[in-house]
Structure formats: C-alpha cells, structure tokens
Amino acid sequence: MFASGYDVTHFLSGLMLLVSFMLLYQDRMFPILNVFAFQALVLALAVAWQAFIQDAPHLYITAGMALVMKAGVIPRALRRIVRKLGIHRDIETVVSVGMTLIAAVLLTLLAILVVVPLTGTRAAETREDLAFSLAIVLLGLLMMIMRRNAISQIVGFMSMENGLILAATAAKGMPLVVEISVAFSVLIAFFVFGVFVFRIRERFDTIDVNVLDKYRGERK
C-alpha cells in the first residue's frame, strides 16, 4: 500500500484533514467526541511516524501525550460531562451543514494555495504537512464559530491544537521545549475549559453559549 515513507506521511496527515471534515457535519455530542478521539489517534500515529523518520526519539513523548490525553482521558471526561448534563440531543448549527462544508472546502483550498507556492524549496513532506495542518487549524476555527455549544467549541479548539502539533512535528528538528509546551498548554486549556463548563452549569443549568450572551455586561 505504501511505496515509500512519503506515502505514509501523506496518508496520515490527509486522514487528519478528512477527520476534520467529519467533525464539521456531526450533529450529536457522542459522535463528535468519538470522531475527535479518532483524530487524536491519527495525530499520535503521525507524530510517532515523524519521530521514526526524523530519528528524533523525543517526539515519541509528544505522540504518547496525544494518545493518552487527547485520544483517551479528555474525550472520556467530556463524555462524562455530557452524560451528567443530559445533553445528547441535537446541536443546532448557525448555518446549514452544506454551507459549512462548502466553507470548509474553500478554507482548505486557501490553505494549500497560500502555503504550497511559498515553500517551494522545501521537502515535499514538509510542504504538504504544513498545508494540511493550516487547513486543520482553519477548520477547527470554523467549528468554533459555527457551534453554539460550549463542548463543541472545546472540541473545535482542541482539533485546532491537533493541527498545530502536526505542523510543529513536521518542521524538522524543532526544539523539544516547544512540543512539550504545546501539549502542556492543551492540558491547561482543558483544565480551564473544564472549570468553565462546571461553572456555567452551576449558574445556568445549560452549557449553551447563546444563553450566556444575555448576560453581557453592557446590556443590563
């Protein structure tokens, strides 16, 4: 199936982008979390593959972190929150799924058109990984904008971080301090998000961000 190492890189980062598209049209909570966990799994594989071909053993730590935290602990915790709050019902999106996917295709095109011509002198893997990861970042952003539910926004944010880690590992020899810091910041981010979700629940009995908008200080 894979004629060369390049094919594997290509396959894994392409798969991550595909999963980003899948995230966009899920309209219930549990599938969103499952798809996100799958993306994190692919990310862990992609990072481990980079560690292998770049002969950079420290990247295995990043891969392990992605596997344990993002594919395991975090989706499980979020699933528990969803079950506790009883919000398995449908998510309303701001515009229709069709429009969202069209926007997603355009963003992916934009990412490729911006990155590929500008990185002409680099290795093909680096260029494509960078283009893919920019697309994943943009799709994560799109998801955060399109969804009104706090948990889907968290997932959108974390999928954005997946794209960033893919880019950071594709850049050959980028110092370890950065990778760990990214993984770490995701941890902190999750902690913060978790606190917020609970506080929001405490106050409003809902985690729909639309309800929060009523409490904007200016409108009292």
Next chain:
Amino acid sequence: MNDVGLTLVLCAPITAAVLLAAIKPYRIAALVNIAASLLAFAAASTLFWSAPADNDILFVDGFNIYLIALNTFVGLTTSIFSATYISHELETGCLTPVHLRFYHAMFQLMMGAMSLALASNNIGLMWVGIEVATLTTVLMVGIYRTHEAIEAAWKYFILGSVGISLAFFGTILIYLVAQPVIGEGLTAMSWTSLIASAAQLEPHLLSLAFAFLLIGYGTKVGLVPLHAWLPDAHAEGPTPVSAVLSGLLLNVALYAILRFKMILAANPNTLSPGPALAVMGLVSLLFASFMLYRRRDIKRLFAYSSIEHMGIITFAFGLGGPIANFAGLLHMTMHSLTKSAIFYAVGHVTQAKGTQKLDNICGLSETHPALAWGLGLGVVAIAGLPPFGVFASEFLITTTTFAREPLLAILFAAGLLLAFGALLMRLQGVLFGAPTAHSSPLKASLVPLFAHLALVLWAGISLPQPLVEWFQRVAELLG
C-alpha cells in the same frame, strides 16, 4: 555578569505563587505579594548596572530591559493597590478567602510569565510566557463568578486561544524559515541569531509568518477588529487585574509583534510591515474614540481608552523612523503608568460608590476630594493635555505624521480630539454634579496612584537625559 538578577526576576514571582497558594491569612498574603513584587523590581533594577550574558534561552538587551523594569515596577504598585482593594472585597463578601489565595497565586504567576515572555531569547518560550499570562488572567477575570464575569472570561478565553494558536502557527513558520539558514535546534529560534541572519531568510515565507503573528498577537494587543474580548475582560474582573491587563499585558503582546517587525525590517525583500501596523493602529484609534461616547460603565470606558492608546502606539511604530519610534516607546511607558493609575483610582471609586455605572457616580469632588484629584489628573493626563508625558508623545507622533503623511495625520488628529472630548465629558459628570446618595468613606492608600502620576508629570516636564538616549538607541534598533 548578572545572572542572579535575571534569575531572581523570574523565580521570585513563581516561588511566591506557590507560597501564596498555601497562605491563609489575607493580610500576610497581601504582604508576601508586595514583598515578592518588590524583590522582582529590585532585581530588575540591578540589570541596568550589569546585564547577564546572552544564551539561547534568555537574554537582556536595550529593548526588553526597559519593559522588564516597567513591568516589575507597575507590578509592585499594583500589589500595593491590590492589598487595600482586596481587603474591601473581603469585607463586602465579594470574594471568599479561598478565592483570594487563588487570586494572589495567579497574580504572581502572571507577573512571572510576563517577565519570562520579555526576557526569553527564544520565540517558542516567549509564546509559552504569553500563553501562561493569558490563561492566568482568564482565571482572574472569572473570579467573581457572576454571570457577567463568566461570560467575559469565556469570551476572553476563546478569542485569546484563537489568537495564541495563530501566533503559534506563525512561530512554526519562522522556525521553518530560519532552519535552512541557521540550522536545526534552539539557535534557529533565538532572537539574537534570527536578527543576525535576517537578511538571508526567505522573504515570502517570512512575510506569511508575520501575517499570522500580527493577527495572533494583535488579538492580545486588542487591535480592532480583534478587540472584542478586551472591554468585557477589563470590566468584569477585579480592578487590579484590569490595571495589569491594560498597563502590562497589552504591552507584552505588542513587544512580541515589534520583535518580529525588527526581523522583517532587517530583510530588504519582505513585505513592509509598517503600513499594516499603521492601518490597524489608526482603525483602532478611530473606532475606540467613537465607542468612548456611548459607554455607561466606568471600567469599560477606560478599557476602550486602552484600545485607543494601543492604536496610537501601533500607529507610531507602523510609521517608523527614529522620531515616531521614539514617540511610540515613550507612549508605551506613559500609557502603562497613566492607565494603571487610572484603574487604581477607578477601583477605589467603584468601591466607595458601590457601582460601576457612570450615571450613578456623581459629585466625587465633594465626597472624596483626594480621590477626585487623582482620577481627574489621571484622565487629564490620558486625554493628552500638557504638562503630562502623554502629551509629549502624542505631540511628537502628530507632528512627525504631519511632516510625512498629511492625510493620515488629519485622521490621527481627529481620533485624538474625539477621544479627548469623550473623556472630558465623562469626567465632568463623575467629578462634579450633585453627589449620589450611596457613598461610603474610603480606607485606601493613594500612594501608588499619585506616585504614577508624579512620574508621568516628571516625564512630561523634563524627560531625564539617560532615558532619552536610551529610547533613541532602541528606536534605531526598531528601524
């Protein structure tokens, strides 16, 4: 060599954060908070006499040393202000002792993270510093747990994370640009080697990286249209946090943008970063000036004023050249000192009057004369009236713009005048008029407030010669 000084600047706040998380009595905690800030400031001052040796992780040069000193100084005065502010919040039951421990620990952690961001010689480490500072302020903004505070913190968090993610993508791009020229590893991310080999870097990719960095860190600076988090975060958090947000964190984010601008300026083939900065600055200035007229909340009013002033500073650096850069640096300092002074005053005012609504704050000059003087002088200073330092920098920017870009100068001057009108109109209502019924006596230390105003006044009347020479040197570095 003074490695001890720099280590102390970074370690004092972090050690204090751990300690403060454990200390229960709030009086002792407030004292420890002040002591740690004092230690950091004293250590930062020693850097002037002997700078530490540069390495791939940390460095101190003409540009960041002045911001480190300014940051630790404002951190010190804010911790003094915070001590009186917080004891009032405890008495009225707005904060519980547990929240307070959390607040003190977060405050010191934020100071440490900002010093790290300023002193780091590594673009990745700087990113980590700004990220940590953002997260700690998010937690502090949400500390009152009211509906508004949670909404503000949530908005700040979402927008801040998006900005910080885009900035990280820009950071990766910078590394990719540097890697073929400098080689792999830490050196490819250090400011010193990036600047040294800026001319050989690939120009197109460098321009693209700057676009991401400008949007990413620009969100943290509060440039329009990325400013939406700023007024909410300022208005709903504790006032000492508003003071450090406006006075320090915005500066740190702007510092990051300016560092990257220096790399672009040293490379002749890149897109020129100046026009982008100038346009964003001018739009922020004009937008915020108009927004100032419709504010009903006193902290929101001054939050918009911060957007306005960050716009002025960004515009000055976008214009470039020795005079505009000099004025930009001066304005950064003056705004930092004046705005934090204003927030100290506002903090006491809202506590004395029990409200943040501008309509309900009247007749301050009758009920609290000393505070009224402080707030009045602060607003006069920030509105850009002589003899305060803000006037000097705004005057310099205006004249040099008129000499070089008359059309832009008209817009710029219009923005300044609009903001001036709005601030004085509001100030009149707050200071004079019939006092409102609710008004409690004040137990507060006004020393930090007047110390800042005295410094701003001193800078306006005669800027000390060493400071002038030093700003000139940095202005040259900025290109």
